Amino acid sequence: MFSKLRENFPTLRQDNPPAYLDNACMTLRPDCVIDAVNSYYTQSPGCSGRSVHRYAIVNARKVAGARTKVAELFNAPQTKEMVFTRNATHSLNQVAFGLDWNPGDVVLTSDREHNSNLVPWLQLEQEKGIDHRVVRSNSDNSFSLENFENACADAGPNLKMVSLSHVGNLDGVEIPIKEAAKIAHDHGALICVDGAQSAPHMSVDVQELDIDFFAFSIHKMMGPTGMGGLWGRMDLLKNMRSIQAGGSTVEDSHYDGFTWSQPPNKFEGGLGNYSGIHGTAAAMDYISNLDLNEVHKHEVSLNRIMSSIIKDEAGIEIIGPADASKRGGICSILLENIDAHDIAILLDEAVGVMVRSGVHCVHSWFNERGLDQGSLRASAYLYNTEEEVRLFADTLVEAVQSLG
Ligand SMILES: Cc1ncc(COP(=O)(O)O)c(C=O)c1O
Numbered sequence: 001m002f003s004k005l006r007e008n009f010p011t012l013r014q015d016n017p018p019a020y021l022d023n024a025c026m027t028l029r030p031d032c033v034i035d036a037v038n039s040y041y042t043q044s045p046g047c048s049g050r051s052v053h054r055y056a057i058v059n060a061r062k063v064a065g066a067r068t069k070v071a072e073l074f075n076a077p078q079t080k081e082m083v084f085t086r087n088a089t090h091s092l093n094q095v096a097f098g099l100d101w102n103p104g105d106v107v108l109t110s111d112r113e114h115n116s117n118l119v120p121w122l123q124l125e126q127e128k129g130i131d132h133r134v135v136r137s138n139s140d141n142s143f144s145l146e147n148f149e150n151a152c153a154d155a156g157p158n159l160k161m162v163s164l165s166h167v168g169n170l171d172g173v174e175i176p177i178k179e180a181a182k183i184a185h186d187h188g189a190l191i192c193v194d195g196a197q198s199a200p201h202m203s204v205d206v207q208e209l210d211i212d213f214f215a216f217s218i219h220k221m222m223g224p225t226g227m228g229g230l231w232g233r234m235d236l237l238k239n240m241r242s243i244q245a246g247g248s249t250v251e252d253s254h255y256d257g258f259t260w261s262q263p264p265n266k267f268e269g270g271l272g273n274y275s276g277i278h279g280t281a282a283a284m285d286y287i288s289n290l291d292l293n294e295v296h297k298h299e300v301s302l303n304r305i306m307s308s309i310i311k312d313e314a315g316i317e318i319i320g321p322a323d324a325s326k327r328g329g330i331c332s333i334l335l336e337n338i339d340a341h342d343i344a345i346l347l348d349e350a351v352g353v354m355v356r357s358g359v360h361c362v363h364s365w366f367n368e369r370g371l372d373q374g375s376l377r378a379s380a381y382l383y384n385t386e387e388e389v390r391l392f393a394d395t396l397v398e399a400v401q402s403l404g
Contacts, residue, residue: 001294001298002294002295002298002382002383003383003385005030005382005383006383006385008030008031008032008286009028009029009030009031009383010031010034011028012028012383016352017352018348018352018353018354019351019352019353019354019384019387019388019389019391019392020354020383020384021353021354021355021378021379021380021384021388021389021392022354022355022356022377022379023200023220023329023379023380023381023384024169024172024197024220024329024330024356024360024377024379025220025356025379026219026220026225027200027219027220027221027222027381028222028381028383029222029223029224029279029283030222030282030286032282032285032286033222033223033224033279033282033283033286034279035282036278036279036281036282037224037275037276037278037279038275039278040059040062040274040275040277040278041275043058044058044059044062046058046059046274047059047271047274048060048062048063048272048274048277049063049248049265050247050271059274059277062274062277062278062281063084063272063274063277064079065281066084066277066278066280066281066284067079067082067084067264069280069281069284069285069288070082070218070229070280070284071231072284072288073204073284073287073288074199074204074205074206074214074231075205075206075207075208076206076207076231077207077234078234080234080262080263080264081231081232081233081234081237081263081264082229082230082231082264083229083230083231083232083237083263083264083267083268084227084228084229084264084268084272084273084277084280085215085227085228085229085230085267086226086227086228086273087217087219087226087227087228088116088194088195088196088215088216088217088228089116089228090228090230091213091215091216091228091229091230092116092117092120092163092192092194092215093116093120093243094230094240094242094243094267095120095163095192095213095215095230095232095240096120096121096123096124096163097120097124097241097243098240098241098242098243098267099161099190099240099241100241101124101128101129101130101160102128102129102130103128103129103130104129104130104131104158105130105131105158105160105161106130106131106132106133106155106158106159106160106161107121107124107130107131107132107133107160107161107162107163108132108133108134108135108148108151108152108155108159108161108162108163108189109121109132109133109134109135109162109163109164110134110135110137110143110164110165110168110175111134111135111136111137111364111365111368112137112141112165112168112170112171112173112362112365113163113164113165113168113194113362113364114165114168114169114194114196114360114361114362115361115362115363115364116194116196116361117163117164117165117194117215118364121163130160131155131158133151133155135147135148135151137173140320140321140322141168141170141171141173141319141320141321142173142320142321142326143164143173143174143175143176143180145176145179145180145183148162148180148183149183152183152184152186152187152189153187155187157188159184159187159188159189160189160190161189161190161191161192162180162184162189162190162191162192163191163192163193163194164177164180164191164192164193164194165193165194165196165197166193166194166195166197166198166199166204167195167197167198167201167202167328168197168320168362169196169197169330169360169361169362170319170320170332170360170362170365170375171319171320171327171330171332172197172303172320172326172327172328172329172330172331172332172379173320173321173326173327174198174326174328177191177193177209177211178208178209178210181209181210181211182210185210190212190213190236191211191212191213192211192212192213192214192215193209193211193213193214193215194215195214195215195216196215196216196217196220197220197328197330198216199216199217199220199221200220200221200222200287200381201292201295201296201299201328201329201381202292202293202295202296203292203293206231212232212233212236213230213231213232213233213236214230214231214232215228215229215230216228216229216230218276218280218283221283221284221287222283222286222287223276223279223280223282223283223284224273224275224276224279224280224283225276226273226276227273227276227277227279227280230267232263234263237263237264237266237267238262238263242260242266242267242269243267244267244269244270245258245269246269246270247269247270247271248261248265248268248269248270249261249265249266249267249268249269290382295381295382296328298380298382299328299329299380299381299382299384300324300325300328300329302329302380302384302385302386302388302389303324303325303327303328303329303330303331303380303389304324304325305386305389305390305393306331306378306389306390306392306393307324307327307331308324309390309393309394309397310331310333310393310396310397313397313400313401314336314400314404315335315336315337315338315400315404316333316334316335316336316396316397316400317333317334317336318331318332318333318334319332319333319334319375320332329379329380329381329384330377330378330379330380331377331378331379332360332375332376332377332378333375333376333377333378333396334371334373334375335373335375335376335400336404337404338399338400338403338404339373340357340358340373340374340375340376341357341358342403343357343376343396343399343400344356344357344376346395346399347392347395347396347399350395351391351395353378353388353391353392353395355376355377355378355379355392356376356377356379357374357375357376357377358374358375359372359374359375360374360375360377376396378392
């Protein structure tokens, strides 16, 4: 159903296009996004919100328009709650280092977090004495609401923050955020959601989820690289410290003091990534025109195909639940006695299949299990086809049989 959209992507129109299955890392970009990025440099290569000439006016409108589109996509109550950042890592760091902490404050994460939603909390543990605790998943990596609720109860009044990935980049497993948000709030904590892997693949409504912060990567949503976003509740944003101070972040300054700007300006220090923001507006238009439920179904159907080809093969183990529908478009594979990087190179060089190999910035999960080789991860998106995932899975099985 999405195959005709392949025509929109220059890298897929070329002769012998790659089977690009590294979408959990970064997605491909359609023409409209590339054209919008170019349009900044060719038509209005100036600043926004400073000067009063035409370039600056065009860009100021573009930034405001892009912000509105992102806010609408996630159903944010106010457009000004939407902050442009460099990426999801920047957004999560803004939350972690923007709030006030006291020694002993408890922060809970899951045991399958990307470093971007683990290391800032570990850093705060070292620097501010917060108490970071890990909620253990079930044996198939699905989230345990029971363990989570117990961890909230154990933390008692010290529980200040719950920060969870919406969908894990390790295995594609979704955390029931709405339920987790209710439990977190019942225990008096805030909830921050790392939406890097959910925002591109499912509709996200921050009001319906009833969360406090939502961090996401625009470069995983067919938008330009170097673009991400943070949504936060206005009352929280108003009181949160900005992790950068300078141009835009202040209303006024004197030799002996300054006044902060209101959100979102307060968090967007310095001249921005305006070409990226032009591209973001186009990416938001593109993604808003898709039925994300259908995108999700398509990814699951591709995952079912690849998972069924490899699941019973000796020397191959899929991380996460056996049922592919619980792993979205991600098929992450442990290989016995074979280096995942070697297979990734072979897949690209021999048959043009691009996947990710290694620990995917989830070192902690692999380290705990002594799996220093990491895994081989194929991740599908709307433009991938059945032929591509079959090529991936068949070539992998053949390689494992001959090398294993
Ligand atoms: C779950 C998750 N969180 C955070 C990140 C970091 O995203 P970014 O590169 O936009 O900082 C990623 C990137 O792969 C991710 O998958």
